[in-house]
Amino acid sequence: MTKKLKKRLYRILxxxxxxxxxxxxEGVVGEQYxxxxxxxxxxxxxxxxxxxxxxxxxxxxxxxxFDENFLMMIATVGAxxxxxxxEGAAVMLFYQVGEWFQAYAxxxxxxxxxxxxxxxxxxARVLRGGEAVExxxxxxxxxxxIVVKPGERIPLDGVLEKGETALDTxxxxxxxxxxxxxxxxxxxxxxVNISGxxxxxxxxxxxxxxxxxxxxxxxxxxxxxxxxxxFISRFARIYTPAVVILxxxxxxxxxxxxxxxxxxxxxxxxxxxxxxxxxxxxxxxPLSFFGGLGGASKSGILIKGSNYLEALSRAEVVVMDKTxxxxxxxxxxxxxxxxxxxxxxxxxxxxxESGSNHPxxxxxxxxxxxxSGKKIDTARIxxxxxxxxxxxxxxxxxxxxxxxxxxxxxxxxISCKAAEEIGTVVYVACDGDYLGYLVIADxxxxxxxxxxxxxxxxxVRDVVMLTGDRxxxxxxxxxxxxxxxxxxxLLPGDKVDRMEALMQTRNGDGxxxxxxxxxxxxxxxxxxxxxxxxxxxxxxxxxxxADVVIMTDEPSKIxxxxxxSRRTLRIVKQNIVFAIGVKILILILAACGMASMWAAVFxxxxxxxxxxxxxxxxxxxxxxxx
Amino acid sequence: xxxxxxxxxxxxAHCAGKIEAEVxxxxxxxxxxxxxxxxxxxxxxEDGKAGTLTKAVKKxxxxxxxxxxxxxx
Numbered sequence: 285m286t287k288k289l290k291k292r293l294y295r296i297l298x299x300x301x302x303x304x305x306x307x308x309x310e311g312v313v314g315e316q317y318x319x320x321x322x323x324x325x326x327x328x329x330x331x332x333x334x335x336x337x338x339x340x341x342x343x344x345x346x347x348x349x350f351d352e353n354f355l356m357m358i359a360t361v362g363a364x365x366x367x368x369x370x371e372g373a374a375v376m377l378f379y380q381v382g383e384w385f386q387a388y389a390x391x392x393x394x395x396x397x398x399x400x401x402x403x404x405x406x407x408a409r410v411l412r413g414g415e416a417v418e419x420x421x422x423x424x425x426x427x428x429x430i431v432v433k434p435g436e437r438i439p440l441d442g443v444l445e446k447g448e449t450a451l452d453t454x455x456x457x458x459x460x461x462x463x464x465x466x467x468x469x470x471x472x473x474x475x476v477n478i479s480g481x482x483x484x485x486x487x488x489x490x491x492x493x494x495x496x497x498x499x500x501x502x503x504x505x506x507x508x509x510x511x512x513x514x515f516i517s518r519f520a521r522i523y524t525p526a527v528v529i530l531x532x533x534x535x536x537x538x539x540x541x542x543x544x545x546x547x548x549x550x551x552x553x554x555x556x557x558x559x560x561x562x563x564x565x566x567x568x569x570p571l572s573f574f575g576g577l578g579g580a581s582k583s584g585i586l587i588k589g590s591n592y593l594e595a596l597s598r599a600e601v602v603v604m605d606k607t608x609x610x611x612x613x614x615x616x617x618x619x620x621x622x623x624x625x626x627x628x629x630x631x632x633x634x635x636x637e638s639g640s641n642h643p644x645x646x647x648x649x650x651x652x653x654x655x656s657g658k659k660i661d662t663a664r665i666x667x668x669x670x671x672x673x674x675x676x677x678x679x680x681x682x683x684x685x686x687x688x689x690x691x692x693x694x695x696x697x698i699s700c701k702a703a704e705e706i707g708t709v710v711y712v713a714c715d716g717d718y719l720g721y722l723v724i725a726d727x728x729x730x731x732x733x734x735x736x737x738x739x740x741x742x743x744v745r746d747v748v749m750l751t752g753d754r755x756x757x758x759x760x761x762x763x764x765x766x767x768x769x770x771x772x773x774l775l776p777g778d779k780v781d782r783m784e785a786l787m788q789t790r791n792g793d794g795x796x797x798x799x800x801x802x803x804x805x806x807x808x809x810x811x812x813x814x815x816x817x818x819x820x821x822x823x824x825x826x827x828x829x830a831d832v833v834i835m836t837d838e839p840s841k842i843x844x845x846x847x848x849s850r851r852t853l854r855i856v857k858q859n860i861v862f863a864i865g866v867k868i869l870i871l872i873l874a875a876c877g878m879a880s881m882w883a884a885v886f887x888x889x890x891x892x893x894x895x896x897x898x899x900x901x902x903x904x905x906x907x908x909x910x
Numbered sequence: 911x912x913x914x915x916x917x918x919x920x921x922x923a924h925c926a927g928k929i930e931a932e933v934x935x936x937x938x939x940x941x942x943x944x945x946x947x948x949x950x951x952x953x954x955x956e957d958g959k960a961g962t963l964t965k966a967v968k969k970x971x972x973x974x975x976x977x978x979x980x981x982x983x
Contacts, residue, residue, distance in 0.1 A: 288919055288977055346973070352924060387921035394947050506945035507952050517927060567923035567946075574947040 286391065292384050299332025299377050307370065325369040329360065333376035350524045352561045359557035363881060366547045366554075371881040375558055382889030386567050389896045393571055396903060397578040403455045403474040403495050405439035411483070421490040428486050432477045440486045441493040444469045447482035451475040456498065457835040458584035474498065497827055501586055505577045506570070508589025512856050516569045519864075520562040527871070531556035534875060548877065555874040558884035564863040568895035569856055575902030576852030584835040585845045592831045595814050596849035600794025601786055602744050602842065605779075605808075606751035606758060608801030609818050609839055610735075610765055611726040615643045617651035618707060618727070622720035627656065629720045633712045635660060636678045636687040639668045644708055644724050675710070686713045693718070706760035725757070731840040732765040738843035742850070745794070748786060750779050779808050787813075799842055802829050816842060852902050859895040866891050911960055915951040915967055917944070918979040925974045932970045936963070951980075 285293075306324035314321050330337075333356075340353040356379050363372035408421045411429040421439040424430060429445065432438050438451070450462035453475045462478055465471055471484055474495035490496055535553035538544035573590040580587050587593050607613045622629040634652035637645035638660045649660060667679040674695070675688010686696050687710055693700055698713045700721075707725030711718070729735075739747050748769040751758045758772035771782050787796050795813040802809065802817030806829040809815030817830035819837035827833050834841045870887035873879035920926060926944040933951065934942040938959030943952045955963055968980045 286919065289921075383922070386923065390921045390923075390946060394949075397947070503948050503950070504952075506948055507943040507950070509943070520924070520927065561924065563924060566927060570923070570946055 285388070289384065289387055289391065292380070292387075295334070296332060296377070296380050296384055299328050299373075299380065302328035302331055303373055303377055306373065310370070322364075322369055325373040326364070329364070329373040329376050332373070332380050333357075333360065336376065336380070350528060352524070352563075355524075355528065355557045355560050359554045359881075362550060362554040362557075366551050368551065368881065375881055375885050378885045378889045379558075382563070382892050385889075385893055386563065386896065389900065390567070390571070393575060393900060393903065397574065403437065404499060405437045405473065405495065408439040409433075424486055424490065426486050426488060430484050430486055432482050432484060434477055434479055434481065437476050438471055438473050438484065439495075440484070440490055441473050441488040442471060442484040442486040444471050445483045445485045447480045449480040449482050450478045452478055456494070456584065458582060459836055497824070498581075498586060501588060501827070501833075502577065502581055505587060505589050506574055508591045509570075510573055510590040510594035512594060512853075512860070513569055513573065513590060516562070516565045516860070520566050523562045524560050527556055527560040530871070531560070551881070552874050552877060555879065555881050555884040556871060558881060559867050559870050559874075559887040561888060562863075563888065564867075564892035564895040565860060567892065568859045568863070568899040571896065572852055572856045572859065572899040572902050575899060576848055579852075579903055580845060580848045583841065583844055583848070585841055585848070586827075586833040586835065587845070588831050588833075592814055593849050593852060595795050596797070596832070596846050597853040598793055598795045599742075599744055599797050599814070599846050599849075600790055601746045601748065602739055602797045602799065603748045603750060603783055603786060603812070604767075604839070605798075605800040605805060606749055606753060606761055607726060608803065608837075609799050610732045610749065610761060611728050612837070613726065613801065615647040615708075615724050616727050617647055617722055618725040619705065619723035620720070621703065621722075623718060624720075626720075629712055630655065630722065632680060632685045632714055632719065633687050633710060633722055635665060635680045636668075636676050636685045636712070637710075638662070638665065639678075640670065640676070644710065647724050648710070648722065683715050687711070706757055726761075728761060728764055729837065729839060731838050735839035735842060736766045738840055739846070742843050742846045744846070745791075746789070750774055750782060752776070752779075776804065776807070779805065780811055783808055783811060797842070799839070802827075802833075805829075816845070855898055855902055859898055862898075863891050863895050911955060911957050913953045913955060913960060913963060914983040915953070915964075916981040916983055917949050917951055917971060917975075918981060920944075920946065920949045920975060920978050922975065928974050929971055932974075933967060936966050939963075 302324065306321065306328050309324050310321045336353045336356055340351065340357040343351040344354050356376065360372045360376045363375060405421050407418050408424050409416045409418050409431045410424050411431060416431050424440055430440065444465055444467055446467065448466045451465050451471065452462050453459055456472065456474045473493040531553040534556060535550050538549045539546045573593060576593050577587055577590065604610055620626045620630060630652050634648045637648050653659060664681050665678055669677045671692065675686065675692035677684065677686050686692065686698065690702055690711060693711050693713060696713065698716065698718050700711055700718045703709050703721050705723045707723050709721050709723055711721045713719060736747055746769060747767050749758065749762050749767045750771050752774050753772060755772040758770050762770045774782060783798060790796055797814045797816060798808050798812035799816040799818060800809060801819060802825055809817065809829045814832060815830045816832040816834060818834050818839065832845060867887050870879050870883055874884060923946055926946045929951065930942050930944040933939060933953060938956035939953055941954040951967065953963065964982055971978050971980050
C-alpha cells in the first residue's frame with residue numbers, strides 16, 4: 285500500500301469511529317442534547333471529508349461547478365441543513381471509502397500486471413578486460429560478451445557463444461516447456477537461463493532488444509482506447525451535468541408550483557447529487573481492458589491496443605496464410621515409398637543430393653542424418669552432375685545413382701509410375717534399377733487442425749486460407765486442417781485483392797482478421813481490420829507490422845485471443861449495463877421519494893466497488909490451453 | 911513531437927480524464943492521452959510549442975491532483 289493510501293485509510297477509520305460514536309450518542313441522549321449529537325456528526329464529517337471540502341473550495345474558485353468534490357460537498361452540507369445529520373456524515377464517509385477502494389484497486393491491478401510482465405532485467409554481467417562487471421543493461425553495447433548464470437534472466441538479445449542450457453520462455457510466450465539452446469543459437473532477452481552458465485555475444489542494444497520492445501508495446505497498449513472507453517468518456521461528460529440540472533429542477537419546481545415541502549424535495553435532490561459521479565464506469569471499463577491486455581500477454585499474445593482487443597471480439601472472418609501460419613514453413617521428408625529398403629533409398633537420395641543447397645536437398649540430408657545418426661561421407665561420392673530443373677546423377681560407392689523428377693527418370697531410361705502425392709516427389713534409381721520415391725512436403729503444425737476447430741467454436745463464420753502455393757498442395761493442407769474455403773496460386777498483390785473482396789462479405793460490424801507470419805505480408809496485415817503475426821519471438825518485422833503478435837508459432841492462440849477478447853467485452857458490457865441501470869433506477873426511485881440517501885450512497889460507492897471487482901475478474905485467465 | 915510524462919501516484923479515474931481533457935486544450939497539442947493504469951500521459955504537440963509544455967502540464971496536474979508528481983520522460 286502506498287503512503288498516500290495509508291494516510292487516507294487512517295482518516296477513514298478515524299471518521300468511521302467518530303461516526304459510530306455519534307450514532308450511539310444519538311441513540312442514548314439524542315432527545316436531551318440535540319446540539320451535542322449535531323456536533324458529534326459534524327466531527328465525523330470533517331475528519332472523513334476534510335480533503336474533499338478543501339478541494340471543493342479550491343475548485344469552486346475556478347468555476348468548476350461539476351466537480352465531484354463540490355457536488356459531494358453540496359449533497360452532504362445540504363443533508364445537514366435539512367436536518368439529516370447521520371446521512372450527511374455517512375454520505376461523506378462512504379464516498380471516501382469508495383474513493384479509497386478505487387485507488388486501492390487501481391494500485392493492485394497495476395501491481396499484478398507488473399508482476400505478470402516481470403521480464404525487465406535489473407543488470408547485466410558483462411566481460412570487460414577479462415573480468416565480469418555488473419552494469420545496467422542499457423550500458424552494454426552490441427558485440428560485447430555477457431555471462432548469465434542459472435536462474436538469471438537473459439538481459440539482452442544475442443547469440444550463445446559458450447555453454448549449453450535450457451531456457452524458460454514462459455513469461456514471453458506462455459509456453460511452459462523449456463527450450464534447449466546450444467552454441468550458435470540465438471537467445472532472446474527476457475527468457476530465464478535454467479541449467480548452465482552461458483556466455484552470450486550481444487547483438488542488440490537494450491532499447492532494441494525483445495524485452496524492451498515487448499514492455500513498450502504492452503505499456504503503450506492502453507493509450508489506444510477502445511470504442512467502449514470513448515463511449516464512457518463521452519457519457520461521463522454529459523451524465524454529471526444532466527444529473528445536476530435535474531437535481532436543481534427537482535429541488536425547485538415541485539415546491540414552487542405544486543406546493544411541495546421544501547425539505548422533502550431538497551432531500552430528494554441531494555440524493556441525486558450523490559449518484560452524479562460516473563466513477564463506477566470511468567474506472568472499471570479501462571481496468572477491464574487493461575486486465576484483458578495483461579491476461580493476453582501472459583498467454584504469449586501481445587495486443588497493441590484496447591481498440592484491437594475490442595475489435596477481436598467481433599471477429600467474423602479469419603483469413604490465414606498457409607506457409608508459416610498453418611504449416612511450419614520448412615520442408616521435410618513426409619513419406620518414403622521404397623521398392624525394397626527405406627533406409628537404402630533415403631541414403632542414396634541424400635548422397636546424390638548432397639552437393640546442393642536447395643531446400644529439398646537439405647531436407648533429404650537432414651532426414652538421413654536424423655534417421656541413421658550418420659553424417660554424409662563425401663569420400664564415397666566420386667562424381668556428381670546436376671541437371672537443373674530435373675535432378676542429379678552421381679557415382680556413389682561406384683554405383684550410378686539418379687535422383688529427380690519423373691522426366692529425369694524417363695530421360696535416363698528408367699520406367700516408373702507417377703506417384704499421386706502432395707508435395708514434391710523425388711524418384712531414385714541405382715544402376716538402372718528403380719528403388720522408389722520420397723515425398724517432401726511442408727509440415728502442418730501440430731495444432732493447426734485444432735486451431736481451425738476452435739475458431740469455428742468461438743463463433744467465427746468463415747475461415748479462409750490464402751497461399752501462393754500450388755492448388756493441389758493448398759487443397760491437401762486445407763483438407764487436413766478442416767478449411768473448406770481456399771484461394772491458391774496467389775501472387776503477393778493478389779492476396780490484398782482477395783482479402784479486400786472478402787472484406788465485402790462482412791456483416792454489420794463484423795471484423796476481418798488476417799493471420800500471417802509477418803515476413804512478406806505487411807501490406808495484407810495493414811489492410812485487414814486486425815492483423816495478427818505469428819511467431820513474433822525474435823522477429824522485429826512481425827512485431828512492427830501487426831496489431832496483434834502471437835509470440836509462439838501456435839495458430840491455436842488465435843482462438844485464445846478471441847476468447848480473451850470476448851470475455852473482456854462481456855465483463856465490460858455487464859459493468860456498463862449494471863452501473864447505468866442501477867444509477868437510473870436510483871434516480872427514479874429518489875425522485876419519487878422511494879429511495880433514501882442511503883440507497884444513493886450504494887448507487888455511487890457500492891456500484892463502483894462491484895464493477896471494479898467484476899473488472900478484476902478479467903485478470904484471471906483460465907489455464908494455458910483453456 | 912511526442913512527449914511522455916509519468917504521473918506518479920495517480921489513482922483517480924475522473925481526475926485522469928480531466929487532466930487529459932485539459933492538456934488537450936493547450937496550444938499546439940493534437941493528442942493527449944492519460945492511461946491511469948500505467949500512470950502515463952502521452953502528448954503529441956507541434957514541434958515549436960513544446961518548450962512550455964512541461965510547465966503547463968505540471969500546473970494542470972497540480973490543480974486536479976495535488977499529490978501527484980509529474981516526471982518528464
